[in-house]
Amino acid sequence: MSLIEVKNVKYAYNYGSQDAIVAVNDVSFGIEEGEFVALVGHNGSGKSTLAKMLNGLIIPLDGDVLIDGMNTRDDSLLYDIRRQIGVVFQNPDNQMVATIIEDDIAFGPENLGLDPKEIRERVDWALGAVGMEKHKKGMPFRLSGGQKQRVAIAGVLAIKPRVLVLDESTSMLDPKGRTEVLNVIKRLNKEENITVVLITHYMDEATDADRIIILNKGKIAHIGGKEIFLEEDRLRSYGLNVPTHIHIANSLRQGGMDIGQIWTERELEEEICRLL
Ligand code: ADP
Numbered sequence: 001m002s003l004i005e006v007k008n009v010k011y012a013y014n015y016g017s018q019d020a021i022v023a024v025n026d027v028s029f030g031i032e033e034g035e036f037v038a039l040v041g042h043n044g045s046g047k048s049t050l051a052k053m054l055n056g057l058i059i060p061l062d063g064d065v066l067i068d069g070m071n072t073r074d075d076s077l078l079y080d081i082r083r084q085i086g087v088v089f090q091n092p093d094n095q096m097v098a099t100i101i102e103d104d105i106a107f108g109p110e111n112l113g114l115d116p117k118e119i120r121e122r123v124d125w126a127l128g129a130v131g132m133e134k135h136k137k138g139m140p141f142r143l144s145g146g147q148k149q150r151v152a153i154a155g156v157l158a159i160k161p162r163v164l165v166l167d168e169s170t171s172m173l174d175p176k177g178r179t180e181v182l183n184v185i186k187r188l189n190k191e192e193n194i195t196v197v198l199i200t201h202y203m204d205e206a207t208d209a210d211r212i213i214i215l216n217k218g219k220i221a222h223i224g225g226k227e228i229f230l231e232e233d234r235l236r237s238y239g240l241n242v243p244t245h246i247h248i249a250n251s252l253r254q255g256g257m258d259i260g261q262i263w264t265e266r267e268l269e270e271e272i273c274r275l276l
């Protein structure tokens, strides 16, 4: 059994009324412990709806979501499910509960009933991980959007979940900040074996993943490896762009240059240096 199992899941908003909107339609996939999966899709493809189903914030109309075998339909399991799977949502403003940043980060660990020393350690560790240690005594409302997103990620990290789901959680960061935060996420995945589900429409971020799941109009359009990045027309048909560096490599190759397989920006740099 996979750590995350999504089985034939369907969800519609305003269900039963005339303006029902089917957001997720017969979606199935599994995610193994320790994987780094990118869940990508155009605006409105159902990514956030799926994210909310992963931690039981909304319950599928059809099908099941199982986290470590626990079904989100079972209310009595929701506490345990949310200990295992931490979701950072799109809008950080909805995720801050306290007036001082360190109290905000402490909120999750406090709810786990941890002792004060452990809570303090986790607060420092989580704020350090996202580069916000200097703002420990600060007030969330004074922060920029990007800083709020870092704090929102720290709040979830402090729970030390087995699975970290990031729903466009770096969208307000500048490119440098985004790279920094993504590097932290990658490190947690590699070093602490935290399973990562990175929800994004920035295809450049998806090239870091082990596996790519593409949602298109509420349905799965692709589950598999990075080979999908070579199918530029197909990606465009889902309303997705092609990662810039992969597009450059594809173009150079089509132009007859001897470019090997590259997936990351760094690999492209190395290939170009080799050719020069
Ligand atoms: P994504 O995160 O990929 O942009 P969403 O899951 O937010 O997609 O949305 C999927 C579909 O559901 C869209 O058509 C969106 O308009 C609709 N939707 C999302 N949230 C609501 C809501 N609270 N009420 C009604 N429709 C919604």
Ligand code: MG
Binding pocket: 047, 048, 049, 090, 167, 168
């Ligand atoms: Mg969304």
